[in-house]
Every structure is written in structure tokens, then in C-alpha cells.
Amino acid sequence: MSCSDEYVSHVAGDLIQITPQVQAKLKKAKYGVYNHSAVELCHWTKKSFANEGSCYKHKFYGISTHRCMEMTPAAMNCENRCVYCWRPAEFYDTLKMPAELVDEPDVIVKQLLKERKKLINGFYGSARNNKGKLDESLLPAHYAISLSGEPTMYPKLPQLVKYLKTLKATKSIFLVTNGQEPAMLKRLADEDALPTQFYLSTNASNKKMFHAINRPLHRNAWERWWESLRFLATVNTRTVLRMTLIRGYNDGHDFVDEFAQMMAEGNPHFIELKSYMHIGMSAERLKHNDMLEMDEVRDYAGRLCTKIPAFEVMDESAVSRIIVLQNKERRVDRWIKEYLEP
Numbered sequence: 001m002s003c004s005d006e007y008v009s010h011v012a013g014d015l016i017q018i019t020p021q022v023q024a025k026l027k028k029a030k031y032g033v034y035n036h037s038a039v040e041l042c043h044w045t046k047k048s049f050a051n052e053g054s055c056y057k058h059k060f061y062g063i064s065t066h067r068c069m070e071m072t073p074a075a076m077n078c079e080n081r082c083v084y085c086w087r088p089a090e091f092y093d094t095l096k097m098p099a100e101l102v103d104e105p106d107v108i109v110k111q112l113l114k115e116r117k118k119l120i121n122g123f124y125g126s127a128r129n130n131k132g133k134l135d136e137s138l139l140p141a142h143y144a145i146s147l148s149g150e151p152t153m154y155p156k157l158p159q160l161v162k163y164l165k166t167l168k169a170t171k172s173i174f175l176v177t178n179g180q181e182p183a184m185l186k187r188l189a190d191e192d193a194l195p196t197q198f199y200l201s202t203n204a205s206n207k208k209m210f211h212a213i214n215r216p217l218h219r220n221a222w223e224r225w226w227e228s229l230r231f232l233a234t235v236n237t238r239t240v241l242r243m244t245l246i247r248g249y250n251d252g253h254d255f256v257d258e259f260a261q262m263m264a265e266g267n268p269h270f271i272e273l274k275s276y277m278h279i280g281m282s283a284e285r286l287k288h289n290d291m292l293e294m295d296e297v298r299d300y301a302g303r304l305c306t307k308i309p310a311f312e313v314m315d316e317s318a319v320s321r322i323i324v325l326q327n328k329e330r331r332v333d334r335w336i337k338e339y340l341e342p
Contacts, residue, residue, distance in 0.1 A: 016101045018076050026075070031148075032115025035103050038075035039112040040147055041119050045070075049129040049137070056317035057144075060270075060324050061197075062335040063172065066133045069140035071112050072147040073102075073154035079180040080150070081215040084203075084244050086280025087148040095217060097153050105160035109167075113140075139169040145195070146176035152184040158193035172196040172336045176242070179228035180218060189235055196336060197238040200228060200266070203250055205258030213249055229266045238332055239268040245300060246276040247290045253303065260307030269332050271311060273301050275321035294318045301325060 016036040018026070023033045032039040044055035048065040057063040077097055103111075120137055123129045143164050145151045152175075154160065164173055175195040177185065188194050204210035207222045218224060232239045241263055245251045263271055275292040276282070292300075298316070301323045305311050314326035314334060326334065
């Protein structure tokens with residue numbers, strides 16, 4: 001497929017839409033799609049339906065896996081072309097989402113809930129799945145605004161977060177960002193629309209590494225990311241720095257000091273260290289051996305804790321090759337038990 005004959009998004013009926021060709025590819029991959037937004041049932045949600053395990057967000061923070069809705073209001077819009085991304089980053093084609101061309105937050109949520117229900121309905125036919133869990137999953141308690149693209153590009157993100165908070169079943173909202181839209185992060189704070197937990201992708205300790213891994217389109221991408229990091233150091237909500245470890249790119253011991261200094265300045269509540277996983281579209285850019293073994297992730301975590309003693313290992317998930325560190329000096333309860341209504 002070439003960009004000349006199949007653009008990812010176009011304007012139809014005065015709204016941004018993913019092209020029918022790409023929509024078909026996404027639906028074949030079991031996405032639910034509505035205009036420029038998308039939803040998916042992740043691997044762990046499906047396993048949870050069959051009582052075969054839960055994702056690390058449940059193990060680390062108490063998030064209910066089968067009641068987690070992974071969604072995005074910017075399915076094919078991103079400022080980076082990250083080498084490790086398992087999404088179809090090669091098809092992203094725009095850096096602009098004008099407010100007058102996007103769906104309203106309530107429309108996005110209602111339509112994606114319908115799409116998600118269609119995906120869930122297919123699991124009722126198997127006796128191995130827990131019908132009670134399937135019924136419960138129709139009313140999400142947790143929203144992970146991530147999935148694909150960069151959600152902070154959606155110009156009505158504060159309204160989206162506030163709308164999700166009004167839903168009776170909502171207990172928590174996680175927002176994952178690449179840090180390229182610091183102005184939007186500040187808007188979330190200024191408009192009283194902070195998520196329960198911010199994730200900032202933290203994969204590079206210097207500008208050269210940043211460009212090699214994230215392949216940004218903005219010339220000042222490194223500076224934009226640092227502005228986001230400094231914002232997260234002071235924001236009044238839970239924060240996580242999420243590092244994807246890739247062999248030969250950012251796993252070297254020579255970089256530990258740089259990462260430690262950066263993470264200390266960001267002063268997050270948690271640091272997640274996760275091996276790159278050789279799945280999806282990333283398999284066309286990286287090799288299987290670029291994944292780290294769990295022992296290597298543990299070793300890296302130990303070296304990092306030595307450099308920033310404010311952090312200690314909180315937990316790990318070997319099956320996902322991930323370790324989470326907790327900030328002892330900025331401690332919060334790891335368990336998310338309830339969400340306060342706005």
C-alpha cells in the first residue's frame with residue numbers, strides 16, 4: 001500500500017475519518033472503528049474472559065482487566081514513528097486534528113461502546129468464557145486512552161476525560177502520551193480534567209537516541225518532550241514514566257546515569273521498565289533478539305535503583321517482561337480503589 005493511493009484519514013461529511021481501506025484492515029485486526037477513533041479488546045482482556053489471567057495493570061494497580069476499555073480518539077494520528085511501535089505507524093499521515101473536524105467526546109464514547117459490545121458479543125458463544133465477566137465488561141470501570149496514535153492530538157481531550165468521569169461505572173482513567181503536546185497536558189490541568197494516571201513514554205536519555213527510537217516529525221521534539229517531563233514532575237495526579245527497553249538502542253549500561261538523572265528530575269510516582277515485544281508492525285523494523293530477557297530487565301532495574309535510591313522495586317510481571325519501581329519519597333497507594341466524581 002502506498003500513501004499516494006490510500007491516505008489514512010480524510011475529511012468526509014465535515015469530519016476527519018479513517019479511509020475505508022484502512023478501516024477494513026483495522027476491522028480485520030479486530031478493532032472497532034468510528035471516524036477517527038478506535039477501540040480494541042486486548043490480549044489480556046480476552047484471557048480474562050476465560051479466567052486465564054489478568055494484565056500487569058491489574059497486578060500492579062488493581063485495575064479490573066475485563067472491565068478495561070482500551071480506546072483512542074486519534075487512531076491514525078501521531079507525531080512520531082517509533083521503531084518499537086506495534087501499531088501501523090507507517091500509515092499515520094497528519095499532524096493536525098482541527099477542532100471543527102473532530103467528533104464530540106460523548107459521540108466518541110457512545111459509538112466506541114457500541115463497537116466494543118460487538119467485539120464482546122462474539123465471546124458469548126464459547127463455554128470457556130465467564131458469562132458474568134462478559135456481562136460486567138459491557139460497562140467499563142477503567143478507560144485506557146492509548147491503543148493507537150497520540151491521544152493528546154485530539155483537541156477536545158479535556159472534555160473527553162471530563163465526560164468519562166461522569167459515567168457512573170468509571171473508577172479510573174489512564175492516559176498514555178509521547179510527550180509531544182505539552183500544551184495539551186497543561187490544558188488538562190487547567191481545565192480540571194486530569195486523568196487518574198499519566199503515562200509518559202520515556203525511551204531515550206539523549207537527543208540522538210530520542211530521534212533513533214521515536215523518529216519524531218517535529219524538529220523540536222526533544223524539547224517538547226522535556227517540557228512534558230517537567231510538567232509531570234509537578235502535576236497533581238499519579239504519574240508513570242514508561243521505558244521500553246530495546247537491545248542495542250537504550251539498554252546499555254553506559255546510559256543508566258543519563259536515565260537516572262532524567263527520571264529523578266521527572267520525579268514520577270512509578271517507573272515501568274518493559275522489554276520491547278516483537279509483535280505487530282514492529283516485527284518489520286526490529287529483530288526478535290531485540291527483546292530483553294526478564295533477567296536483563298531485572299538487572300537494569302537494579303542498576304537504576306542504585307543510581308536513584310528514592311526508588312525501589314514494587315512488583316514485576318515476568319510474562320509481560322516488565323518491572324515497576326515505586327517512588328518512596330513521593331509515595332501513593334499503588335492500589336486504585338475508587339474514583340472521585342467531579
